Amino acid sequence: MKAFVALVHRELIEHRGAFLTGPLLLLGLIFGATILAFSVGRVDVHFSGAVLTVVPLIVYEMGFLGLGFAWSLYLTATLFFYCADGFAADKRNNAMLFWKSMPVSDFKVLLSKLVAAITLLPASVFAVALLSGIILFGVAFTTMLINGTATLAALGDIVGIYGQIAFALFTVLVTGLLWYLPFMALVGAIATVVGRWAIPIAVLLPTIASTLEWVTLGGLHPFATNTWAYLQYRTALPKTDYADSWIASVENKFSPNLSVPRFDGFTFASDLLAGIDWTQLGIGIVFALAVIYAASEYRRRVNDN
Template sequence: MKAFIALVHRELLEHRGPFLVAPLVLVVLMVGATLLSFAFGRVDARFSGAIFAIVPTRIYEVGFLAFAMAWCLYLIGSLFFYCADGFAADRRNNAMLFWKSMPVSDFKVLMAKLTATLTLFPGLIFGVALLSALLLFAIAIVTSAINGGDGFGLLGNVAWVYVQIALSLLVTLVVGLLWYLPFIAQVGALGVVAGRWAIPLSGLLPLLVAIIEWVTLGGLSPVHTYTWRYLSERVDFKVTQGYIEHWFTTEAPFSAAAFATDLVARVDWLQIGIGAGFALAVIYLASEYRRRVNDA
């Protein structure tokens, strides 16, 4: 267990740039740009304060939701490039020789990378997302108070909104990572075999399978095959449909419990189970390839 924890910790040390340093820099730039926009009159502080005073909770809810979606997109992109690069990093920096000298199997090394992908890195982005929302909420409250609004009197309502959206973001990350697990594992396995070429290969292979189905079984085009339709539905994670789509048309406060219940009910858990099995299979095959290539 200690060796496995050390492997996960190594991933943090080697890849903290895109998952910790860069997000924190983005938060500093975002907050700095917001403060400068008020300081130099690019944003009308009186108008902003009035808006926050009129519909404070709805502004906070929509704003936090927008930031949450932005950080989710950042996480997806970062994980994609990490899996394509990080799963093959040992071969480039000769760290593989060190870990091969320890009683750690190739499968355990790759599982440590997958564990970091599903827990450590999303956790860092989740923490940064909470920090960014907290800082921007503080700016909004101060702006409202300066311009005659009851900014500080809204702290209780704002805190409740903050908790609701934060819990919803956590549920989205957990369910979303489980939903995209087979794609994450596929890119990581391709990274073991082809290194950074995993980036184009991860898109080329599904297209190749669809073309083969189209050629052998017929159809209008590769995009009208079962493979293409299945992958299109599998890639689409309908997080903004259901509860959120309905909530936008009402004046009701955002409810994390209602959101989580709706999302969990709409997710195809059978597909998640199949995806988890596929992920374990491709990681095992990649570890066997890695072991045989290293021993050769």
């Protein structure tokens, strides 16, 4: 068990540039942009009346949600590039003989890379995302205090908003990692064979499969098949009615009716979890383990020869 944990930790050490150093550098840019936005007049913090207590909270909500969405895009792209690079790294840097001499099977080595892709690596980016929310809230609230447009009484509301959105982002992170696990495993398995070219090949595979179905079973075109419809369903994280309704109500918060409730992370999470196809999620986990096992057998047999 200690050896497996060490293998997972090794992935974080070897790829800390993409999952830790890079996000921290981006965090510095976010910090500078936030200070400029609230100090040079890009964000108007001079409110009065009822708007004084409502609009700043909307800015916090929308700002943190926007940052969370941006970090999720960064994490998604980085994870797939990691799978294409990390699963082929041992062969590329001539470390294969070293790892073959260790009392660890090829399956455990590849499994440690997949486990790292859904634990330590996204956790580091998520921690930076939470820190970016603290910076956003801190700079905005401090600026409003200096301008005399906020009081310490609003701090409790800000903390509440932060907790609600952080919980929602955490739920999206966990469900998203499990939902897209088979795709990451497929890219990693292909990478053990072809190296960094795994991503374009993995992107072409659905098109090839759909085209084969169209040629053999017929249809209007290669993108009007059962295979393509299933892939479209499987590549989209389920939407939530609550999120759609809340986004639609944001514009009403700037109208005279200021009684629209704030973002509820627990309702969002419950709605998201209720929309998950748990059968498909379970099938995806089994598929991920199967392709990783197949890749480990290929790796073992090729290098034994």
